[in-house]
Amino acid sequence: MISLADKLKQLPQDSGVYLMKDKKGTIIYVGKAKNLKNRVSSYFQNSNQHTYKTRALVGEICDFDLMLVQNEVEALLLERTLIRHHMPRFNILLRDDKEYPFLRICYEDPWPRIQKVRRRKEDGAHYIGPFSSSSRLNVLLRQVYKIFPLIRCSPHEFKTAKRPCNYYHMKMCLGPCTLPVDRKYYVSLLKDAESLLEGNVSKLRRVLEGRMKAAAKAENYELAAQLRDQIQAIDHISQQQVAILDSTVDADVIGVFSAGDKRSFNVTMVRNKAMLGGDHFIVESSAGTPSEEMTSFILQYYANKQVPSQVLLRDIGEIEPELASVIAQNQDWAVTIRNAKKGEESDLLDISEKNAMHQLEQQENQKNQQQLGLQLLQETLNLPRWPERIE
Structure with missing residues (x-):
């Protein structure tokens, strides 16, 4: 078998993905490079400049495989696929099995309705989301149903209804299941609800004001x-927004905080100039550079999510420009990944980094409290060591 040193001498200068293996042949790290010869060779040079994690990786490498590709986009896609398949322990890994909910509206249905689904499909329907919190989405939907008299029942209940339900009598449904209702009017209400769910509050308010004045002029006072x-009701919802911004419209602001071998990532979501909360992940550091770690995080985080028009970072560093097109390949708008500008964007990044730090400190405090509890239990019961399992 060809030795590791000989394989290093034969490295090509092409773009591609490399898979590092230990003595058992297990894949322990996956990376990508524009120039495989330069990147793979760098692991075995200037070891004093490597991080602890990189030195640990190099100490276990006994072999590696290469997969050549034609361009950087293919390399990014292949890297993401291989990391998700092999789960190498020296890579940044998002152990996130959450499926964020979407809202689905199919205007081709005889009587369309808002449906909460877990996956976006290419079925011609209109999707809104994803929403980071299912509980907050349920609250929002309850508010929407109070404002707009939309269908709530299932298609089966709608089809088999003999008389209007209680929502009709509470003026929270038009009762199209059994009563003659103008479909065009109903669809217009549904589109208004869609605008509200997508955060287009100002535009929707102007439209409704115009309709109200027209109805009053026509003496349709009801x-x-x-x-x-x-x-x-819409004004009331608007007042409940966490924060209203001046210029940042749609963006995800990604902050990261590092402590030892831990990385804490926080994604602060901004939609239609309003902060809508965010996500956070605490992972083990990888053997890659900060730019490689951020690239890996972005690839995994946006694997099944819609991406806003902008992703803002503290330092874009050596992140490849092709990354933006890779994460936006299944949507109709372009994405820009860039450094946050001074002012409002920088303030948002400070908030995101502060939250990332808080989440990591909170985890460490919880871990310390658990250890103190176990130590106290050990001393109380005169155990030779901390209990590993309590039944």
Whole structure:
């Protein structure tokens, strides 16, 4: 078998993905490079400049495989696929099995409705989301149903209904299951609800105000009153936003905090100039550079999510420009990954990094409390060591 030293001498200068293996042949690290010869060789040079994790990786490498590709986009996609398949222990790994909910509206249905689903499909329907919190989404939906009299029942219940349900009598549904309702009017209400769910509050408010004035001018005072109530309810929802921003419209702001061999990532979501909360992940550090760690995080985080038009970082470093097109390949708008600008964007990044630090400190405090509890239990019961399992 060809030795590791000989394989290093024969490395090509092509783009591709490399898979590091230990003495058992287990893949322990996956990386990508524009120039495989330069990147793979760098692991075995200037070891004093390597991080502890990189030195530990190099100490276990007994072999490696290469997979050549035609361009950087293919390399990024292949790297993400291989990391998710092999779960190498020296890579950044997001052990995140959450499936963020979407809202689905199919306007081709005879009577379309809002449906909460776990996966986005290419079925011609309109999808809103994903939403990072299922509980917050349920609260939002309850508010939407209070404002707009939309169908809530299942298709089966709708089809088999003999008379309008209680929601009709509470004026929270038009009762199209059994009553003659203008479909165009119903669809217009559904589109208004869609605008609200997507955060287009200002535009929706202007539209409703125009309709209210037109209804009042036509002396349709009942409709004008309904529209007035909708506007007031929308204003109430708007006041509950966490923060309203001046210029940052749609963006994910990614902050990272490092402590020892831990990396804490926080993604602060901004949609339609409003902060909508965020996600956080604490992972083991990898054997890669900071740019490689951030690239790996972004590839995994956006694997099944819609990406906003901007992703803001503290330091884009050596992140490849092709990364933006890779994570945006299944959506209709372009994505830009860039450094946060001074001012509002920098303030948002400070918030994200502060949250990343808080989450890591919180985890460490919880771990310390558990250890103190176990130590106290050991001393109380005169155990030779801390208990590993309590039944």
